[in-house]
Amino acid sequence: MKRTGKKNRRKILNLLILGWTGITTIPFLSTVLRYTSPPERRGPMTGAVATTGDVPPNTGKIVSLGNRPVLLITTPDGGQRAFLANCTHLGCVVRYREEENDIFCACHNSVFDIEGNNISGPAPRPLPQLPIEIDNDNIIVTVS
Ligand code: FES
Numbered sequence: 001m002k003r004t005g006k007k008n009r010r011k012i013l014n015l016l017i018l019g020w021t022g023i024t025t026i027p028f029l030s031t032v033l034r035y036t037s038p039p040e041r042r043g044p045m046t047g048a049v050a051t052t053g054d055v056p057p058n059t060g061k062i063v064s065l066g067n068r069p070v071l072l073i074t075t076p077d078g079g080q081r082a083f084l085a086n087c088t089h090l091g092c093v094v095r096y097r098e099e100e101n102d103i104f105c106a107c108h109n110s111v112f113d114i115e116g117n118n119i120s121g122p123a124p125r126p127l128p129q130l131p132i133e134i135d136n137d138n139i140i141v142t143v144s
Contacts, residue, residue, distance in 0.1 A: 048138040055080070055139070060096020060103070065143050069093050070130065072139060075114055076101065082130040082141045083116050089123040103127065 049063040050072055058076040062069055062085055069085035073096050083103070085093045092107035102119075103112040110121030117126045133140040 044142055044144040046140060046142040048135075048140050049082075050139045052080075052134060052137045052139060058098050058101070060098075062093060062095065063141075065141055068143050070141055070143065071096060071103065071127075072132075072141075073103075073114060080132055080134065080139065081114065081116070082132040082139070083127040084130065084143065085127075087123055088118065088125040088127060089121070094127065 045066045045068075047065050049065055049070060050061060052074075055061045055072050055074045057074050057078050060071055060073045062071055064070065071083045071085040071094060073081045073083075075081070083094075087094050087105040087107065087110055089105065089108055089110055092105050094103050094105045094110075094112065096102075096114075097104045100111075101114060103114065103116070104110070105112075105121065105123065108122050110123035111119050112123065112127050113119050115126075116129050118124070131142045
């Protein structure tokens with residue numbers, strides 16, 4: 001009789017340990033799998049990201065489309081451009097500099113002209129320029 005009670009306690013204790021291990025391991029494994037698996041590949045994304053009034057001449061604005069930062073620029077003469085805003089060096093978000101009329105990455109001082117060409121600093125490539133369309137004052141950008 002005494003032995004059976006001890007066995008039952010041991011079984012219950014083993015079940016509790018097994019349950020606790022499962023409860024703590026599943027979220028850990030889920031996190032590891034999410035971190036190690038490649039991000040979901042999406043097709044091109046198009047959307048209205050701002051209005052023309054949001055980006056007056058000689059200004060820039062960072063907006064997002066999906067989870068991608070986009071730099072909108074209206075040049076001093078009113079031309080509009082859109083670029084992926086991640087620097088081609090290590091991915092910092094760039095910004096438009098009104099005084100210099102260029103695009104600047106503060107992380108390591110890369111400079112791009114307003115066509116997105118890398119002109120100084122460690123950035124190895126131009127910024128990817130994005131198709132832009134104006135529809136009823138809405139700025140519509142496509143990110144591929
Ligand atoms: S990340 Fe932009 S210059 Fe290094």
